[in-house]
Amino acid sequence: SYELTQPPSVSVSPGQTASITCSGDKLRTKYASWYQQKPGQSPLLVIYQDTKRPSGIPDRFSGSNSGNTATLTISGTQAMDEADYYCQAWDSSTVVFGGGTKLTVL
Amino acid sequence: EVQLVESGGDLVQPGGSLRLSCAASGFTFSSYWMSWVRQAPGKGLEWVANINQEGSEKYYVDSVKGRFTISRDNAKSSLFLQMNSLRVEDTAVYFCVRVVRAGVTGYTFDIWGQGTMVTVSS
Numbered sequence: 001s002y003e004l005t006q007p008p009s010v011s012v013s014p015g016q017t018a019s020i021t022c023s024g025d026k027l028r029t030k031y032a033s034w035y036q037q038k039p040g041q042s043p044l045l046v047i048y049q050d051t052k053r054p055s056g057i058p059d060r061f062s063g064s065n066s067g068n069t070a071t072l073t074i075s076g077t078q079a080m081d082e083a084d085y086y087c088q089a090w091d092s093s094t095v096v097f098g099g100g101t102k103l104t105v106l
Numbered sequence: 107e108v109q110l111v112e113s114g115g116d117l118v119q120p121g122g123s124l125r126l127s128c129a130a131s132g133f134t135f136s137s138y139w140m141s142w143v144r145q146a147p148g149k150g151l152e153w154v155a156n157i158n159q160e161g162s163e164k165y166y167v168d169s170v171k172g173r174f175t176i177s178r179d180n181a182k183s184s185l186f187l188q189m190n191s192l193r194v195e196d197t198a199v200y201f202c203v204r205v206v207r208a209g210v211t212g213y214t215f216d217i218w219g220q221g222t223m224v225t226v227s228s
Contacts, residue, residue, distance in 0.1 A: 001168075031212040035151070042201060042221060043151065048214040086151050090213030093165045095141070095153035 002091040004098035011104045018074040020101045022087030025068060030089040032070035034063060037100075038083045046085075047072060079105050108132035108217055110202045115222030122192050122226070128185040128202030128219060135183035139205035141215065142176060142187050144198035144224075152198075155187065156205065170196075192226045199223050 004024045012018035022032060032050050035043040045054050047063035050070065060075045070089075074081055082105045087098040114126040126142070142154040155176040156165045164176050175188040185202055204217040 029211065031208065031214075033214045035215070037151075042218040043215070044218070045214065045216050048206070048216070049208055049212055054216065084150075088151075088213075088215070090211055093156075094167065095143075095156070095213060097151045097153065100150040 002089070002094070002096050004087055004089060004096050006085075006087060006098035006101045008099070009102045009104065011106060012074075012077045014079060014105055015076055018077045018081070018103055018105075020072045020074075020085050020087075020103065022070040022072070022098045023068055024070075024089060024096075027068050027070055027089065028065055030091060032063065032065050033088045034061075034070075034072045035086045035088065036081075036083045037086065043086065074103075077103075077105055081105060108204075110204065110217055110219035112200065112202045112219045112222035115200065115224045117225045117227065118192055119228050120192060120194055120226055123188070123190045124192065124224060126187040126189065126200055126202075126222060126224070130183040130185065130202075130204075133204070133217075135178075136180040139207060140176075140178060140185045141203045141205055142185075143201045143203050143215065143218075144196075145201070145221075146195075146198040149198075154200070157185070189224070192224075194226050197224060197226045 034047040037043040050065040111129045157176045173191045177186045199221040201221045202219040203215040206214045206216045
């Protein structure tokens with residue numbers, strides 16, 4: 001079965017750039033989506049089709065997908081961006097999530 | 107306002123059954139694939155099942171095949187998940203989610219409900 005691998009945790013200082021990776025075999029051939037989840041809340045879509053931002057998502061969130069790795073980049077990270085982030089892709093009629101990355105802003 | 111509201115979560119004994127419901131509003135329900143996604147306490151997201159617009163295509167994660175059934179009622183803008191032979195490891199918050207598809211591999215969950223808690227314990 002298809003698997004997506006994320007680092008368990010990433011730390012960033014306020015105002016700096018955070019990068020969260022998501023690795024999977026030939027991931028570049030699939031569209032990747034990214035979700036933000038804060039404690040006690042439902043997940044929120046922040047990036048879809050590798051690079052697109054839904055309405056209302058700040059432009060400091062961006063995405064890329066190349067080779068076997070998709071990357072979520074948060075520029076000028078703010079304290080409010082501290083959350084768990086999950087990547088997701090679709091493979092052979094099933095949906096796969098990465099294990100999630102806890103982003104700490106300190 | 108686009109909204110998904112789940113209900114039906116409860117405490118149930120192992121081997122028991124439960125039916126989750128999801129009421130959709132603010133969009134044309136019959137035009138979208140829908141899914142259930144779950145999250146065990148303190149764990150990550152796990153996709154559970156998909157259903158297409160007409161209800162003719164259904165897909166499940168291997169761990170629930172033969173035990174769970176996804177269905178929908180487009181006339182009532184409602185999504186369901188019938189869960190039988192429940193196990194302790196099915197304990198989770200279950201989210202109802204709208205799907206947006208793009209091309210062959212584009213599959214995105216754009217709208218999420220607030221979730222309903224299912225606890226399987228004796």
